[in-house]
Amino acid sequence: MAEAKAAALAPGARNPLGRGVVYAVLAVFAVFYLAPLVVVVLNSVRTAQDIGATSVIGWPRELAFDNFSRAWGSYCIAQTCAGIAPYMWNSFLLVVPATIISTLLGALNGYSVALWRFRGDNWVFGLVTLGVFLPEQMKLIPWVLVLRELGLTNSISGLVLIHVVQGISFTTLFCRNYYVAIPAELLKAARIDGAGYFRIFWRIVLPLSPPILIVTVIWQFTHIWNEFLYGVTFTSGPQQPVTAALIALSVSVSEAPQYGVQSAAVLLAALPTLLVYLFGGKYFLRGLTAGAVK
Amino acid sequence: MSALVIRGVRKRFGAQEVLKGIDIAAESGEFIVLVGPSGCGKSTLLNIVAGLEQPDAGDVEIAGRVVTRVPPKDRDIAMVFQSYALYPTMTVRQNITFGMECRGVPKRQQAEALARTARLLQIEALLERKPAQLSGGQRQRVAMGRALVRDPLLFLFDEPLSNLDAKLRVEMRMEIKQLHRRIGATMVYVTHDQIEAMTMATRIAVMHQGAVQQFADPDTVYNRPANLFVARFMGAPPMNTVAARLVGGERPVAVIGAGRPDEIRLTLPAEGGPPPGWRNREVVLGIRPEAIAEAGRRFGAEEGSFSTLEAPVEMTEPTGAETIVMMRLGGEPVLGRVAPDVRPVVGGAARFAVDTRRICLFDPATEQLIA
Amino acid sequence: MPAGTAAVAGVPPLARPAPARWRGWLGRLAPHLVLWPPLLVSVLHVVSFTAYTTWISFTPSTLLPEYDWVGVQNYVSVLNSRNWKIAYSNLVIYGCGFVLLTTALGLLLAVLIDQRIRAENLFRTIFLYPMAVSFVVTGTVWAWLLNPGIGIQHLVRGFGWAGFRFDWLVDREMAIYTIVIAGAWQASGFAMALFLAGIRSVDADLYRAAQIDGAGPWRIYRRVVLPCIGPIFIAVLVILLQFAIKTFDLVRALTGGGPGLATQLPTLVVYDLMFQRGLLGRGAAAAVMLLLSLLVVLLPYFAYARWRKRREARHG
Numbered sequence: 011m012a013e014a015k016a017a018a019l020a021p022g023a024r025n026p027l028g029r030g031v032v033y034a035v036l037a038v039f040a041v042f043y044l045a046p047l048v049v050v051v052l053n054s055v056r057t058a059q060d061i062g063a064t065s066v067i068g069w070p071r072e073l074a075f076d077n078f079s080r081a082w083g084s085y086c087i088a089q090t091c092a093g094i095a096p097y098m099w100n101s102f103l104l105v106v107p108a109t110i111i112s113t114l115l116g117a118l119n120g121y122s123v124a125l126w127r128f129r130g131d132n133w134v135f136g137l138v139t140l141g142v143f144l145p146e147q148m149k150l151i152p153w154v155l156v157l158r159e160l161g162l163t164n165s166i167s168g169l170v171l172i173h174v175v176q177g178i179s180f181t182t183l184f185c186r187n188y189y190v191a192i193p194a195e196l197l198k199a200a201r202i203d204g205a206g207y208f209r210i211f212w213r214i215v216l217p218l219s220p221p222i223l224i225v226t227v228i229w230q231f232t233h234i235w236n237e238f239l240y241g242v243t244f245t246s247g248p249q250q251p252v253t254a255a256l257i258a259l260s261v262s263v264s265e266a267p268q269y270g271v272q273s274a275a276v277l278l279a280a281l282p283t284l285l286v287y288l289f290g291g292k293y294f295l296r297g298l299t300a301g302a303v304k
Numbered sequence: 305m306s307a308l309v310i311r312g313v314r315k316r317f318g319a320q321e322v323l324k325g326i327d328i329a330a331e332s333g334e335f336i337v338l339v340g341p342s343g344c345g346k347s348t349l350l351n352i353v354a355g356l357e358q359p360d361a362g363d364v365e366i367a368g369r370v371v372t373r374v375p376p377k378d379r380d381i382a383m384v385f386q387s388y389a390l391y392p393t394m395t396v397r398q399n400i401t402f403g404m405e406c407r408g409v410p411k412r413q414q415a416e417a418l419a420r421t422a423r424l425l426q427i428e429a430l431l432e433r434k435p436a437q438l439s440g441g442q443r444q445r446v447a448m449g450r451a452l453v454r455d456p457l458l459f460l461f462d463e464p465l466s467n468l469d470a471k472l473r474v475e476m477r478m479e480i481k482q483l484h485r486r487i488g489a490t491m492v493y494v495t496h497d498q499i500e501a502m503t504m505a506t507r508i509a510v511m512h513q514g515a516v517q518q519f520a521d522p523d524t525v526y527n528r529p530a531n532l533f534v535a536r537f538m539g540a541p542p543m544n545t546v547a548a549r550l551v552g553g554e555r556p557v558a559v560i561g562a563g564r565p566d567e568i569r570l571t572l573p574a575e576g577g578p579p580p581g582w583r584n585r586e587v588v589l590g591i592r593p594e595a596i597a598e599a600g601r602r603f604g605a606e607e608g609s610f611s612t613l614e615a616p617v618e619m620t621e622p623t624g625a626e627t628i629v630m631m632r633l634g635g636e637p638v639l640g641r642v643a644p645d646v647r648p649v650v651g652g653a654a655r656f657a658v659d660t661r662r663i664c665l666f667d668p669a670t671e672q673l674i675a
Numbered sequence: 676m677p678a679g680t681a682a683v684a685g686v687p688p689l690a691r692p693a694p695a696r697w698r699g700w701l702g703r704l705a706p707h708l709v710l711w712p713p714l715l716v717s718v719l720h721v722v723s724f725t726a727y728t729t730w731i732s733f734t735p736s737t738l739l740p741e742y743d744w745v746g747v748q749n750y751v752s753v754l755n756s757r758n759w760k761i762a763y764s765n766l767v768i769y770g771c772g773f774v775l776l777t778t779a780l781g782l783l784l785a786v787l788i789d790q791r792i793r794a795e796n797l798f799r800t801i802f803l804y805p806m807a808v809s810f811v812v813t814g815t816v817w818a819w820l821l822n823p824g825i826g827i828q829h830l831v832r833g834f835g836w837a838g839f840r841f842d843w844l845v846d847r848e849m850a851i852y853t854i855v856i857a858g859a860w861q862a863s864g865f866a867m868a869l870f871l872a873g874i875r876s877v878d879a880d881l882y883r884a885a886q887i888d889g890a891g892p893w894r895i896y897r898r899v900v901l902p903c904i905g906p907i908f909i910a911v912l913v914i915l916l917q918f919a920i921k922t923f924d925l926v927r928a929l930t931g932g933g934p935g936l937a938t939q940l941p942t943l944v945v946y947d948l949m950f951q952r953g954l955l956g957r958g959a960a961a962a963v964m965l966l967l968s969l970l971v972v973l974l975p976y977f978a979y980a981r982w983r984k985r986r987e988a989r990h991g
Binding site for chain 3: 029032033035036039040042043044045046047049050061064065066067068115118119122123126134137138140141143144145146147148149150151152153155175178179182206207208232235236238239243253256257269272276279280283284286287288291294295298299
């Protein structure tokens, strides 16, 4: 079907000029979208003098790979001179547990809401998804208090807690919308076979779930890694995740610009999500659409 | 002891009452078919029997035990679904043994039961496949296997053949019937297809608007429909129903189109006729198309139990096995079935024989069968 | 009961009820113990946090929460502050610019990609990757590119065009548009993906019918395809508007709200009031107003989505 349609539509099929125009426009846009990435990649191997002499846009005269080692291990951010390595490590410590826990709870929630109908389930689901739209600013003050009560102020564990609770809204939404499509008869058959809540989840629903679990994990990973407001609000100094540290880093730019090292740092900080995107692009897109449209 | 008793079951969804007090009792080894148009409540009733839904009132009893509040897994039932509901991530083997696994049946026993069922259904070669790798008919067999393997008190079928193509449907219909004869289990079968009901059932419950219209063996349902709904629902083409007037002295006579020049008078058989109070009253006369045939047909009966009449022919439909004739009796359109080689001229008149023993009379007000 | 159902008269009387078993009861309880805590946490945190912040917005809280009632005083002072007025008018400019530019770019890219081009996946990957990158990264890099001293302006002048000017980043009038550009750069690939999915879901027979009617490609898009994906347009607009209202990281990294207040947005004001100036009550009031702006966008959309669903259910 798609083939027939595309064939019908391709305007330049008999008109090479039209076809050329399409590619030309696409190429121009591709350059526009790639430019910032290319600039960062090039700068990450340029020396400070090189950049200072020309601009941040330019071809490296000599390759300065030590930008990466400095950015990783010795560059000074705020008062500490340990590069972004500790902050990257913070981010991993935050992202991995928060992603796993919120995904599991979301799958269980989604399963309960979608397949284990109970009175008021639609209300519960509606309120859970409201969490997706609620602006983060509405939750800042309560979180300050909750973290203080739990003794988790300025800690990665506190951020894990926040992202798990916040994340459940998304993961429940994703999983519920996926599980709703599981035929009701399958569940009936399982109940007649004698399977209960847990066995149905474990033996029937979970084996069907890999597609949505991949979407959810990728979404949560990207989302939490890139999150900034909570990181900068609830942590400071050496406890910060890498996005918050990057801002501190760009503040120190004004004193003595080190664009080469900074580019390397920015690139390293962006690398995990970029890799996830390159290898799981299809699932990433599915998560984006599911998270946005619903 | 009854294998299944449904007693006064009621169910409403919101404002809509989908079951208005259902009473059905099935003897052990019976094949009960619940048949009716979509939305008549038959699937809801089956779900209630299975325990997948709770009735608002009434009770369900399986093999002498009230199970109304018992969860499905403890009712000792098996069910075959319209979509087959095979677990997509499990192999055929796992699909069939899952129910035993849930009940903690020892592995050896599982393997024996599996082997027996697979042999019975001839699916031994499919055991390691996933449902997606099976054809429609094969999926159907596996779904049956999942039900058969457990040897339950009661088998429930929810329109299991409606996803198959016409040819396969006929094959599977016969197969299920043979299976029923071989294992002798009690089965409850839901369908909207009245042919399936007629061919498979020991007794049919015809449902409409949340109520059982008639619960009887197929012959009775077909020949003596309890009301006009059943008369018009069962049979293809359905029973002819025309307005008539009852007259006559010793033997009742039904007049169709009374007072018209082409009025038809049919003398009814002496026994089994309407109660005397119905003389000189309007009725609805019902007659199956096959009880109207070409003149000369004797319907295997003696003289006097059939009449001959002449009627204008409006259309003919030769189907190969027979010819369906649309005619007018006293101005009312009526279908008849004549022998395939008989081709009455459309627009002309032809003579037909009517088997008057098979005439049913209904009360026009209540639509119930009078005689 | 009609004739023929007489057999039912033989329904035997009730048998003894099934015995209750405590193990079955426990088995039924266990799922609830697992089902409810995470659901309750996710529901309660939304409800209670919203309620708490709303409450704080009516108190004189400064550095610490206090629980006296001051009515709408915080709202009045926030609404009257120059900071909020500028932030809000910035949001209007930025919101309109961002939504229009992103939608236009997304639609254009979607139509181009729909032309059965080679390397479709490559182009899609290129256009969408900014969504996978942190706004902080985006903001930092665009800040360099747009910085007149080291970025595009410097480069072009280096080519010999000494009079070239591209200093929006430090221009109070134009700075807000740099946010629009960076935002559109980041989100237009996403709009493209949504539009493309919509275009691809249009029934192929419609294209054939339109072609037989003699419509050219341009007319097919304008008169057949785009009207069909009307609902997607609305969804994209709402999603983007929601993005715009919630924008925080991007501005923080790109301009920090400056120069002056030129790129200040309500989200930054909330943060500033709460954690820089220690005015929790006013910050909460600003946050509630932010939520209200969001509801103004979302509630009509939800109502519309519901209405459409109902209509489809009725016609389906």
